[in-house]
Amino acid sequence: MPHKIAILVGSLRAGSLNRKIAELLVRMAPNDLSLEIVGIGDLPLYNEDLDENAPREWQAFRERIRASDAILFVTPEYNRSVPGVLKNAIDVGSRPEGASVWDGKPGGVITVSPGAIGGFGANHHLRQTFVFLNVLVMQQPEAYLGRADEIFDESGALGSERTREFLVNFIDAYARWVTTCLAAFQRAVA
Ligand code: FNR
Numbered sequence: 181m182p183h184k185i186a187i188l189v190g191s192l193r194a195g196s197l198n199r200k201i202a203e204l205l206v207r208m209a210p211n212d213l214s215l216e217i218v219g220i221g222d223l224p225l226y227n228e229d230l231d232e233n234a235p236r237e238w239q240a241f242r243e244r245i246r247a248s249d250a251i252l253f254v255t256p257e258y259n260r261s262v263p264g265v266l267k268n269a270i271d272v273g274s275r276p277e278g279a280s281v282w283d284g285k286p287g288g289v290i291t292v293s294p295g296a297i298g299g300f301g302a303n304h305h306l307r308q309t310f311v312f313l314n315v316l317v318m319q320q321p322e323a324y325l326g327r328a329d330e331i332f333d334e335s336g337a338l339g340s341e342r343t344r345e346f347l348v349n350f351i352d353a354y355a356r357w358v359t360t361c362l363a364a365f366q367r368a369v370a
Contacts, residue, residue, distance in 0.1 A: 182214040183358050186248035190255025190266035190302070192221045197328045198292045201347070202254040204338060205290075208348050210355045215252065218244050220269035231276045238272050242281050245273050250286040250358040251315070257293055257302035262309075274313060286361035287315040288354045290323035298324025318357040323350050 187206070191198045199217075206215045224235045245251065255266050262270075273281040289306050291299025303324060310317045325331075325343070333339035 182212050183249040183355075183362065184247065185209075185213050185215040185250050185252055185358070186218045186245055187215055187252045187254060188220055188266060188269060189217055190253065190263040192265060196256075197294070197332075198254050198256050200332065200336070201290065201292050201325065201328070202252075204347060205252070205254070205351050208344075209351050212359065213351075213355050218248075220265055223269055223272050226268055226271040226275070228275070241269065242273055245281040245285075248285070249362060250288075251282070252288045252290075252354065253306060254290050254292065255299065255302055255306070257291055257295070257299035260301035261305045262302050267309075270309060270313070280313060282310075282313040282315050284365065285315055286358045287317040288323075288350075288357065289317060290325060290350065292325040292328045294327065294329035296326050298326035298328075300324050316361050318354055321350055321353055 187202050189196065189199050189202050193199075202217055206217070209215050218241065220241070222237050223241055224230070224237060230238075253266070256263060258264070270282070287310060289303050291303040293299040303322070307317060309315075323346075325346075331338060331340040331343045338344055
């Protein structure tokens, strides 16, 4: 059975570069991964007052993440940090206290931007959050995809062979990371 990977995309924009990269990764992934984008745009803003009677969108989202073996974040940087829509999804998944869906999940991050530094700020702010949430995030290879508005040709296909190789290498390394983490976890509970 392939490992089930939930992809969270930090942009809701119809023409999102991040979504295009996420869709490419779904197709490039090796056979031992099954990737699916989980929508986050319909999640009501997190509010502790709603914890006792959680909105059905929160419940469905938490279930989907809980049922995944690992998570992959593909996100732009907004104002040198994580877009609010993605931070909201992370906060929703982290509660109620003691029932976080992120705890112990293997993770990966790729940030995608038309800018030169490839969303470095968002990438590392996410990593800071993952320390607290105990997401086992892959460290290497790091993935800051800059100048991302230049890598697709007029038909919308990936025009850059260098970027294709980079993405294949990234998703192969991520697959190995997920397999290693899950095997270590199974040994620990055996
Ligand atoms: C941006 N953008 C941006 N880019 C960047 O590299 N660093 C940044 O801090 C920001 N800040 C920022 C804030 C806000 C509110 C917006 C709307 C945009 C530009 C951003 O990278 C660009 O719009 C990307 O194309 C967004 O990703 P998608 O929607 O193409 O996936």
